[in-house]
Amino acid sequence: MAAANESITKDMFLPAELDQSANEKISGEVVSVWKDAFRRFVQNKGAVASLIIVIAIVLMALIGPHLNNYGPTDQDLNRSNLPPRIAALSWLPFFSGKEDGIDVYQQHGIKKDFWFGTDQLGRDLWSRTWDGTQISLIIALIATLVDVFIGVTYGGISGYFGGRTDNILQRILEIISGIPSLVWIILLILVMKPGLIPITIAIMATNWIAMARIVRGEMLKLKNQEFVLASTSLGASHSRIIFKHMIPNSLGMIIINTMFSIPSAIFFEAFLSFIGLGIREPQASLGSLINSGYEVLQLHPYQTVYPGLVICLLLIAFNLIGNGLRDAFDPKLRH
Amino acid sequence: MGRYVLKRLGYMCVTFYVVITLTFLSMKLLPGTPFQNPKLSPVQINQLKHYYGLDQPVAVQYVKYLWNLLHGDMGGSFQFGNESVSTLLMAKFPVSMDLGLEAIILGTIFGILLGIIAGLHRGKVLDWGTMVFSVLGISIPSFIFAGVLQYFLGVYVQLFPVAGWNGPSSHVLPVISLAVGVLAEVALFMRTEMVEVINQDYIVTAQAKGLSRAAIVYKHAIRNALIPVVTILGPLTAAIITGSLVIESIFGIPGIGSQYVSSITTNDYPMIMGTTELYAGLFILSIFVVDILYGIIDPRIRVSGGRA
Numbered sequence: 001m002a003a004a005n006e007s008i009t010k011d012m013f014l015p016a017e018l019d020q021s022a023n024e025k026i027s028g029e030v031v032s033v034w035k036d037a038f039r040r041f042v043q044n045k046g047a048v049a050s051l052i053i054v055i056a057i058v059l060m061a062l063i064g065p066h067l068n069n070y071g072p073t074d075q076d077l078n079r080s081n082l083p084p085r086i087a088a089l090s091w092l093p094f095f096s097g098k099e100d101g102i103d104v105y106q107q108h109g110i111k112k113d114f115w116f117g118t119d120q121l122g123r124d125l126w127s128r129t130w131d132g133t134q135i136s137l138i139i140a141l142i143a144t145l146v147d148v149f150i151g152v153t154y155g156g157i158s159g160y161f162g163g164r165t166d167n168i169l170q171r172i173l174e175i176i177s178g179i180p181s182l183v184w185i186i187l188l189i190l191v192m193k194p195g196l197i198p199i200t201i202a203i204m205a206t207n208w209i210a211m212a213r214i215v216r217g218e219m220l221k222l223k224n225q226e227f228v229l230a231s232t233s234l235g236a237s238h239s240r241i242i243f244k245h246m247i248p249n250s251l252g253m254i255i256i257n258t259m260f261s262i263p264s265a266i267f268f269e270a271f272l273s274f275i276g277l278g279i280r281e282p283q284a285s286l287g288s289l290i291n292s293g294y295e296v297l298q299l300h301p302y303q304t305v306y307p308g309l310v311i312c313l314l315l316i317a318f319n320l321i322g323n324g325l326r327d328a329f330d331p332k333l334r335h
Numbered sequence: 336m337g338r339y340v341l342k343r344l345g346y347m348c349v350t351f352y353v354v355i356t357l358t359f360l361s362m363k364l365l366p367g368t369p370f371q372n373p374k375l376s377p378v379q380i381n382q383l384k385h386y387y388g389l390d391q392p393v394a395v396q397y398v399k400y401l402w403n404l405l406h407g408d409m410g411g412s413f414q415f416g417n418e419s420v421s422t423l424l425m426a427k428f429p430v431s432m433d434l435g436l437e438a439i440i441l442g443t444i445f446g447i448l449l450g451i452i453a454g455l456h457r458g459k460v461l462d463w464g465t466m467v468f469s470v471l472g473i474s475i476p477s478f479i480f481a482g483v484l485q486y487f488l489g490v491y492v493q494l495f496p497v498a499g500w501n502g503p504s505s506h507v508l509p510v511i512s513l514a515v516g517v518l519a520e521v522a523l524f525m526r527t528e529m530v531e532v533i534n535q536d537y538i539v540t541a542q543a544k545g546l547s548r549a550a551i552v553y554k555h556a557i558r559n560a561l562i563p564v565v566t567i568l569g570p571l572t573a574a575i576i577t578g579s580l581v582i583e584s585i586f587g588i589p590g591i592g593s594q595y596v597s598s599i600t601t602n603d604y605p606m607i608m609g610t611t612e613l614y615a616g617l618f619i620l621s622i623f624v625v626d627i628l629y630g631i632i633d634p635r636i637r638v639s640g641g642r643a
Contacts, residue, residue, distance in 0.1 A: 178350035179357075180573045180618040182580075183611050186599070187361040190607065267476055274478055274581050276600045290478070294585065297482060298490050298497075308479050315474040323470070 033329075037252065040328040047324020050317035057314055061137055064130025068115070072131035072284060075121045083117045083302055116306045119292065123282075129306050132284040136311070139196065139285070140265035143203040147265075148258050150204075151211025152247065158212070159219025160242055166216075173212060181206035185268065189277045196279065199272055203265050214257050218250035252329035259322035263315045270311055286311045339630050347623045354615040358608045359400050363393060365604060409609035412598075420609035424591060428613075430500060431583065431590035435575045437510045442517025442571075447564065449518070450525020451557060457530055465522055472519025478581040481512035485585065498587035509586045513578050517571050524567055528560035535559075565629050572621040576614050 031039075041047055065072055116125035158169040185202040192198035222228060223246070231241050247254075266286075272278040273287030281288075286307045293304030375383070384390045391399075403409070409424075411417035453465035485508060489497035496505045532538065533556055541551045576592075583592035591610060598606035 174346060175350050175353055178346065178619050178622060179354050180576065180615060182573070182577050183354060183357075183615045183618075186607070186611060187357060190599075190604075191361045191364045263474065270476060271478075271577065271581065275584070275596045290482075294478075294482060297486060301486060304482060308482065312475050312479060315476070316470065319470055319474045 033252070037325075037328040041324050044324040044327060046320045047328075050320040050324070053313055053317045054321065057133060057310065057317075058137065061130050061133040064133075065127040068124065068126060070124035070127050072123065072127040072282075075123055083300070085115075085117075117300075117302050119303055120296065125289075125303065125306060128284045128289060129286075129310060132286045132289050132307060133310055133314075135196065135279060135283065135285045136266055136269055136287070136314075139200050139203065139269045140262050142200050143207060143265045144258055144262050146204045147208040147211055147261055148254065151208040151257075152215050152254060154208065155212035155215030155217075156219055156242055156246070159216035160223060160238070160246065162220070162223075170216075173209060177209050181268075185272065186277065189272065194272075194277050194280055196283075199269060199278060202272075203268050207261050207265060211254070211257050211261070214253050215250060218253055219246055222246050222249055256322060256326045256329060259318060259325055263318040263322075266311065266314055266318070286314075336630065340627060343623055343626045343630075347619050350619050351616060354619070355401065355404060355612060356397075358611055359397055362604060362608055363396075404612070409612070410605040412603055412606045420605050423594070423606070424609055424613055427589060427591045427594055430588060431579055431592055434500075434506075434509060434513065434583070434588060434590060435579055437506060438513035438578075439517055439568075439571065439575055441510060442514035443521050443564075443568075445514075446518040446521025447525050447561070449522040451529055451552075451560075453522065453526040454529025454533065454560070455552065457533075462526070465526060469519040469523040469526075472515045473523070475515075477512050477516055477578045478585060480515055481509070481582055481585045484508050484512055498585075500586075500588045500590075505586075509582050509588060512585075513575060513582050516574055516578060520567060520571065520574075521564065525560060525564055528563055529556060532556050532560045562629075562632050565625060565632060569618075569622045569625040573618050576618065 116129055118124055119128070154169065154173075158166045158173075184206050188202040188205060189198050192201070228241060228245055231245055236244075269278065269285060270287030270290065273285050274291045276291075278291075279285040279288050289307035290304055290311070293300075293307065297304055381390070389396070407421050409420040412420050412423055449465050449468075453462040456462050485497055488494045488508060495507045499505045500509075538551060538555055541555050546554075579590065579592040580596055581592075582588070583590045584596045587593065591613070595607070595610045595614075597603075598610065
């Protein structure tokens with residue numbers, strides 16, 4: 001240590017030149033809220049994997065039914081209740097085409113493969129599963145989009161205008177939210193008769209409440225902030241302030257909530273099919289497939305397994321994406 | 336407190352009134368008539384309509400309906416030879432109540448325990464496991480879970496009866512299937528609360544005072560973390576009711592849920608309406624109780640006058 005001190009002398013040092021403007025410079029790139037959220041979302045492995053699973057299922061729902069030559073409603077009693085068989089994977093017990101050790105395909109003299117097997121009426125379950133996924137997804141998507149629209153409008157008006165408007169709208173909301181969604185849904189469907197549109201409307205009629213509450217909360221928080229005051233004093237109209245300032249600022253919360261209402265819509269559709277208020281035969285949805293699979297669960301479990309797997313994957317994936325988005329947009333909420 | 340209770344009571348009554356009116360309206364809007372038999376002559380149909388009061392103005396029918404409902408008269412079931420709906424419901428209610436209560440008690444207790452353990456071991460394997468379990472429990476619908484349990488523990492291993500409702504062993508599978516969702520929800524919620532409470536200043540103070548870890552956890556952390564859990568009991572009741580419809584049908588339990596499903600498939604309208612009103616009443620009542628409980632436990636709620 002002493003030697004080092006001797007070799008370094010004071011006159012070897014020079015004062016650095018001071019550049020006043022350097023203080024003002026922002027070091028590092030500017031990161032917008034969206035970019036930041038995206039970066040955090042990508043780091044969440046579970047959420048990214050879920051996103052890939054959802055995209056894969058959506059793709060399969062679109063192209064799956066066209067991958068083989070059997071239509072989702074083609075019946076043929078000669079090929080009823082065939083277990084799944086995939087020639088290339090026939091060393092796997094689930095795809096061997098055997099049930100209780102008996103090769104059912106040989107028994108019936110059928111040469112072709114049915115990847116997910118067939119149901120009691122000989123309809124191909126591969127086509128039906130993906131077709132049903134398509135219908136479940138369509139219902140969930142429409143219901144959610146309309147929910148977002150109604151919820152954002154209702155919550156936005158309530159929170160932005162405040163005062164008496166808010167009071168009345170909140171009292172109404174309080175009464176509506178006291179009625180269990182099950183009651184709404186069942187009454188609506190009984191009056192309208194089960195079908196694609198009534199189910200969508202019924203699911204829609206209940207899911208917007210949470211969205212309205214969240215948007216109202218965001219509005220209440222935002223409307224007292226300075227940038228809104230600045231905009232008002234510059235003479236901006238209500239609609240401009242709402243659409244240009246408030247909604248973009250609460251978009252994070254809206255997206256998060258949307259992601260959670262998709263799985264709940266998928267669940268309710270399946271639930272309705274399960275209690276006999278869902279999609280009618282010969283159309284299929286994931287719920288109705290599981291329901292008809294249950295009738296033969298003990299004899300032919302494979303008829304329930306595949307639609308069940310798809311719906312579980314979808315629900316888990318959407319929930320994980322929702323969690324990922326929540327963490328990405330609001331790190332404070334991360335636990 | 337008195338004002339708060341009165342306000343909640345007011346909401347409860349209004350909500351229930353809305354439900355009853357909605358049920359009445361949907362009964363009026365239902366397509367078709369109960370007298371579709373082609374053998375009936377127009378005169379006979381008119382006589383029948385007169386007998387059931389269907390020839391009176393809707394307003395009169397509405398008042399009559401409310402009056403009857405106040406006396407517990409929900410009309411006769413189409414399915415069971417015009418037997419009174421309220422008698423049928425009362426006969427099946429205890430079974431559903433048993434199932435629901437067992438599931439909610441089991442789910443809440445184990446959920447709270449799991450949540451506490453996970454919250455205390457934040458970031459460790461136990462915590463991670465609890466999170467995975469919770470996400471699965473919340474995502475997977477109870478009817479899938481019931482199917483898996485029924486197939487593996489009922490059919491494959493034959494450990495428990497596949498269906499029915501007699502004796503404790505027949506309760507195991509349906510109660511577990513119904514409780515899993517509750518358990519997952521409560522565990523996740525409890526864990527979040529625990530993590531939040533543990534980072535509070537008063538916990539640091541307690542540590543600085545030299546309190547033992549056990550004392551901190553029992554006296555300060557758990558007690559405060561438990562308060563918000565009360566709020567999710569309301570929504571959980573709704574989830575239990577929804578779940579019981581499918582669980583009771585799957586396991587063939589003779590309760591209100593499976594009765595409801597079968598009355599939907601047989602278009603037994605008076606039964607559907609009666610059950611809907613019963614469910615709505617239960618749900619609204621449970622929300623009321625939860626609100627009051629929360630008001631008692633957390634005085635801040637009373638002052639601000641309602642849940643945020």
